[in-house]
Amino acid sequence: MIRISIVIPTYNEEKYIGATLQSIARQPYHDIEVLLADSKSSDKTIAEAKKAYPSVKIVTDEKGGVSPACNKAVKVAKGDIILFIDADTSITKNLLKAYEKAFDDEGVVAATGPIEPLENTTPSIRAGFKMVSVYLVKFFISIGKPSTISSNLAVSKQAFQKIGGFNESMKTYYDWDLSNRIRKLGKVVFVPQAIAKTSVRRVKKWGMAKYFLYHTGNAVKYHLSHKSRDDYEPIR
Numbered sequence: 001m002i003r004i005s006i007v008i009p010t011y012n013e014e015k016y017i018g019a020t021l022q023s024i025a026r027q028p029y030h031d032i033e034v035l036l037a038d039s040k041s042s043d044k045t046i047a048e049a050k051k052a053y054p055s056v057k058i059v060t061d062e063k064g065g066v067s068p069a070c071n072k073a074v075k076v077a078k079g080d081i082i083l084f085i086d087a088d089t090s091i092t093k094n095l096l097k098a099y100e101k102a103f104d105d106e107g108v109v110a111a112t113g114p115i116e117p118l119e120n121t122t123p124s125i126r127a128g129f130k131m132v133s134v135y136l137v138k139f140f141i142s143i144g145k146p147s148t149i150s151s152n153l154a155v156s157k158q159a160f161q162k163i164g165g166f167n168e169s170m171k172t173y174y175d176w177d178l179s180n181r182i183r184k185l186g187k188v189v190f191v192p193q194a195i196a197k198t199s200v201r202r203v204k205k206w207g208m209a210k211y212f213l214y215h216t217g218n219a220v221k222y223h224l225s226h227k228s229r230d231d232y233e234p235i236r
Helices: 017-025 045-052 066-076 095-102 123-142 157-162 174-185 201-206 208-225
Strands: 004-010 032-038 057-060 081-085 089-091 108-112 115-117 152-156 187-190 196-198
Touching: 004 017, 004 066, 004 095, 017 032, 017 045, 017 089, 032 045, 032 066, 057 066, 066 157, 081 095, 081 157, 095 108, 095 152, 108 174, 115 123, 123 187, 123 208, 152 157, 152 174, 157 174, 174 187, 174 208, 201 208
Parallel strands: 004 032, 004 081, 032 057, 108 187, 115 196
Antiparallel strands: 081 152, 089 196, 108 152
């Protein structure tokens, strides 16, 4: 069994972090460590995390931002595989076993799977999640330009460190950028059985039109210039 370190970036996520960690506790996989990459939360995030998962490790980052916090957590992680999920994301029962099987292929350096809505929501939002996290991700992998989403992203720790981790200057699309750099070291694969469920809170607040236009424009900007937008408001 391969040890898997689960890294969860947090900042004031007291409403969601308990359920996220409980989904990890239900996994039929035992060689796990869980690290919160926390950007100095001022609410009850840490207390709720320790209540839900007593062995959770807290790695506090002073810089602020997801990329620096995750990079700091990976440095102390003991797993051979690092799984990144968001603080409002629950993982389904066999996700870790599915990723373990994917990494049995020594050529694999990163893997991702479907992301579904966590809450009950509209058919159009469900279709949108499937279009982005399944069809588009698989398409970009197939043309050699993987664009993975860090709500559900597993990477080889060795490969992650070799490329220098996430680009800390990027506030958005650092996950796309990582997958495009890490692909030079091996295969990036899609694992259909590795399903995660994440909150639709941003879609609800922004609306589908704003959400679609923001990410479409950002994707074009990234692929043309390898730069991304940094105006990504927190939604709590």
